[in-house]
Amino acid sequence: MTNIVFIGAGSMAEAIIKGLLEEEKVSPSSICVMNKSDEKQLHYLNAKYKIEIMCTKKLALQKADLVFLAMKPKDAIQACKEIASFLNKQAIVVSVIAGVSIKTIESYLGDRPIARVMPNTSASVGLSASALCWNEKINNVAKKEIINLLESIGTVKVVQEVDMHVITALSGSGPAYLYYFAEQFEAAAVQHGLSQEDARQLFIQTMKGAAYMLMKGEDEPAELRRKVTSPGGTTEAGIEQLMFHKVDEAIFACISAAQQKSRTLGEQFE
Structure with a gap:
């Protein structure tokens, strides 16, 4: 992937750019960023990462090997309409737009290789959990290249597109x-x-340690909880309050509401 163009210059675009450059996946000269209106952000990216900005849309897209769609969902359709006629047929499009399906993107950009990735904001420190899916036009070589690039911002899990809402x-x-x-x-x-200060430091280390224990995978979360929870002890008293206040139901409702919002956002474009 020698020429990469980002359409959109927000926090997620910056996180990916930062990861690509820090991991030396590409050189600054191979990255170009264009944005609809925020010239201040473009100049910031240019100063910090030495990448090309406000590139000539037609020339940049005709030369692009990979195009990241990194704009807000509300701007997605208009942006696709504006770039469609300039994209070369071999360019791979990777969308980081929440809720917008590959089918929708195909309807504006045509029959071409298209992938969707759902990173999170931990990409800015190289620790994103990114879910990735693609259409049948992405060949095996391109799949490996896309995964390699995205691993610069964290872990990558290949999934079915139908699961992207809950992810x-x-x-x-x-x-x-x-x-x-x-x-x-x-x-x-x-x-x-x-x-x-003490509360924050202790809780951060507690989350870090618990995450590491989960990553080891030696025990299921329920078993790890059981090992901490002595009968009649302090942990048991706290867990009982979480159960009494139905925190489990709140978490189920949280995930349900968020995935439904993702579906609603997608339906607006179909």
């Missing part, structure tokens, strides 16, 4: 849910006399 709810939006839990645990600890 959007789980890992796409997931960091926000964990930050919300961090807010509440921190506030509760401060209420009981702990300093905010």
